Structures are given as structure tokens and as C-alpha cells.
Amino acid sequence: MRKPVAPPPTTELRPTGNRLKMSGGRPLRTDGQHNAAIHGHSMYQGRLHGALAHRLGVDILKGTFKSGEILPNEIESSSKLDISRSAYREAIRILAAKGMVESRPKTGTRVTERERWNLLDPEVLGWMFETEPSQDFIKSLFELRLITEPAAAELAAVRRSDDQVEQMRTALDIMKRDTLQTETGRRADLDFHHALIQATGNEALASLSSSIEAAVSWTTRYKARHNALTRDPVPDHERVFEAIERRDAGGARWCMESLIRMAHEDTQKTFHP
Amino acid sequence: MRKPVAPPPTTELRPTGNRLKMSGGRPLRTDGQHNAAIHGHSMYQGRLHGALAHRLGVDILKGTFKSGEILPNEIESSSKLDISRSAYREAIRILAAKGMVESRPKTGTRVTERERWNLLDPEVLGWMFETEPSQDFIKSLFELRLITEPAAAELAAVRRSDDQVEQMRTALDIMKRDTLQTETGRRADLDFHHALIQATGNEALASLSSSIEAAVSWTTRYKARHNALTRDPVPDHERVFEAIERRDAGGARWCMESLIRMAHEDTQKTFHP
């Protein structure tokens, strides 16, 4: 069970300084299945620690490692994954920074309670949508959007600058031309929301919204990939845009609310048809 | 767990490669005399990487390192701080996980644009309140609270369980007995809000609110320390509690809104009298 295909019986007999390279050869070995997941699917970053953090993060979110569970110790883990202890530790630090694990001498590294995870961290959200998230979580997220984003639209309508209106307009035009089926179209969607958020003049709100929207846009890509027929999002966006353009706070709020409800419906249909 | 914030004369770690003796010896060390600087002042965690991340994080938030600026390279930095490269790297990974820096070979590690910082990360928020945050930021934060928390109270009023009501009641009782001047009192305040958040049944909202409230509670401690006379918070809390107890959604929203406005006023008075 040590290694599926072990060239040398012993751990290592390296001929000379030329060593087995991680990135080119076979990275992050565990049991076959997960391995493919990280390299083939996500191709996260060139960095080993990032890739590992990604994988462990997804495993935790997915429940493969449960809260309260203790990971195998560093030496064991890193040698099993065939990476150095330092790379492994850096990955753990990333997870710890997101509140997902907690390390102490003698006890080891344990997965913290879900309550303490930074679920709104952009990366964590991204990991979340890597596998199909629970219905409950999606509901939570859209409920939160339904609280914050209409309020954001309202603020934007009041505080927006003319330049921001222009940014939104061009983004909207691109969305009209290309659709959400294309990468540039999805990019324009993000740009639109980004400009809107900036227009609120509220940093904290901006930080929150951009995390959420980036994550939710993953579902858009998912939808596009599974060519689930979704309603055309442009009219909704247009209504929001027009309300903001004419500084109609109440209208902006209302239109944004409706936009999000639609998006939620579409997302639900996609994941649970 | 954390100590009151002493105005931390953070030993500088200078961006421009300039040799400087750290005043009072070396700043970050776990053995005896050396570690006094970090251990005494910020008392972050026993861990060196955590302490360093803390310090760098505060320096970035404070503007000592500006966005776009490139930190001195790892070898130089770590040797100047008199810590190992691995510890330094782990600190950088923590910051990177919070979106505050970005490292690439040859280019180095640069501070990212403020837009990309995870301002709602609990730790980042904590660092933020270590030094007096800008008026603008506080305004943003309370504006966000004013958006989310009344909505949360509304949800809680609808979805709350009897058990959660009991938790809130006992917390409130403790707040009445001890005040926010005491540690247990402040703890009870947090417990109250925690129970409320749980009652919303919304994970995402919970994650957000608990971050913010933990951060804002720092200001409460700050207020208590500077014995700025603030109005008694118990009546406000009581009104919110009663509304939730009788499942009065609209009332809960309204009372919470007023509670937050009061808190904002008090905070403003504290920081800018």
C-alpha cells in the first residue's frame, strides 16, 4: 500500500543530484483518485504548498476530514504525499489562516469546528464550489446576497460617479454581445458587478460582495458547461443599470433583488434539477 | 485571550535594504530576552510565524508597507529579523492567504492592492483595530453591520429555537450583572450575539457577523479602558431580545438597527471625541 508503482523498494536511492521533480512528474501522491483531482482538474498554482492547501481545503469542506479529526503528523503526511515537510507546513499555515485547522505541539493538527471556518474567504468559497455544495449552503449564500446586494445597489445609485456608470455600461455592452457562455462574457459580468460595488464607496461591503460574486460566478461557468438553459441575464442587469444611472435608489434595490432571486432559481435548477 | 492593545512600538522592519540594529535587541525570538519585543507587546501567539504575520499585517494595514511595494527578499528579511527563512516564509504564506501579499520568483513578494485584501477576515479585522482605524473604514463597517444585522435579527426572530432564546437570556443576565467594563461582561455580550447569529440558521451570515462582531468588540474594550462614558447597552439588547422572544420580526429588525446606530455613535465618540 505504500506506493502503487514503486521503482525502488527502499524509500530512495537516488543516483546523483538529479532528483525526481514534482511538477513535471508525479505530484502529490496519495491514493490515485485525489491525485488526479489536483493536477488534472484544478491545476491550481505552480506552487506546491498552494496546490496542497487547495486539496486539503477541498477535502475538509467535502467532509473527507471531519471537524475535530486530527491529521496524521507532519512527517508521516509529508512523506506519504512525497513532498517535503516545509511545503506541507506552508500548506497547513494557509489552511490555518483560513480558520480551518489548528496546530499545537503534541496534539497535532486538528480540523476546527465548521463554525470557525472563514466561509466567505474567496479561496474557501472557490474550494466550496469545486464540488457541488450542499443545498443548504447555497441557500445561505443567496440569502446573504439578498440581504447585502440590494442594499449595495441602493448605495451605488446614490453615490455612483459618472465614470462608474460608464464602466458598467461598457461591461453590459460586452455581456450583450458575447453571452455568459463565453469567458469574456463572464468576465464582463464580473466587471459589471465590480463597478457597481466600487460605486457603493464601502470597502467592507466591497470585500464581501467581491468574494461572493467571484464564487457564484463559478456556478455560472458550471451552468454554461452543462448547457443548462438559463434565462438571459442581460435584461435584469440592464434594469439595475438603468436605475443606478438615473440615481433611483429604490428602483435599484428592487431590480437587484429580483436579479438575485432569478440567479438563485437558476442555480438551484442547475444543481438539483 | 488577547490582551488589551498596548500601543505597540512595532520594531520596524525596513523595506529599503538598510542595515539597522533593532532597538533593544532582536525583535522576534522565542528564547528569553529576544522575544520580549513581540511576545511582550503583541503577545500574539507562541508561534514565531504567527507573531511575524501579525506584525507585518499590522504594518501593511497601517501603511508602513504600501500597496505595490516589494518587501526585501526572504534571506535579507529573515536574517535582519534574526529568524529562519522557513519561519519567515510561513508568515508570508499567512499574509498571502489573506490576500495581502503575493509572491513570485524573481519579482519578490509585493503588497497587493487594498482592494484584494480580505478585510473581513477575523484576524485582519483584529489587526485593523490594533491601531486606530480610519474614520472611513469604521463608517464602512458600521454601514455593513447596519445592512446585515437587522436582517439577521429578523431571521432570528422567525427561526429561533427555544433553546437559543434561553442562551440569549442567560447572556443578557450576565451582561446586566457585570457590565461591559468587565471581561466576563464583554464575553456575555459576544455570547448574546453568537446565540442570535446561530438562530438565523444561516451559515454564511454567521461567518460574516461573527468576524465583524469580534472585531467591533475590540472597540468596546478600548472604550472600557479609556472609560469613555458610554450609554448603557443593556436596554438596547433587552429590546432586541424581547422582540426575538415574541417572534416579532419587524420589531427585532428595528431594535437591532437602533442598537447598531447607538454603538456606532459611541465608537465614533471614542475615537474622535
Next chain:
DNA sequence: CTTTTTTTATTGTCTGACTAATGCCCGCGC
């Protein structure tokens, strides 16, 4: 002037050793 190659500075990774914290067990005193 553009393209390609080389250089070079910096992060990334690896190794293996030592240090320090802390949970646990065992024996001691009560």
C-alpha cells in the same frame, strides 16, 4: 528594431537536525 538566448535575482523545494511545548503516565505523598 525585433526576436531569441543568456544571465541573474528571487522564490520554491528539499533535507535533516535540533528546540520547545504539552499531554500523559507514573509514582509519591496525603
Next chain:
DNA sequence: GCGCGGGCATTAGTCAGACAATAAAAAAAG
């Protein structure tokens, strides 16, 4: 029998120094 304190073992934490990979900048080629 029971609490209590002191060692012991386990684990993360830190350290040092080496080499690899990468990407920007400089140099060479066309």
C-alpha cells in the same frame, strides 16, 4: 483510594544550508 507533581514521549516549531524552478531583465542574434 485520591489528588498532585515531575519526568517522558510525542508533536509541532525552528533552524541551517543546499539546490531547483521561474520569470524578469539584459545581452546577443537576426
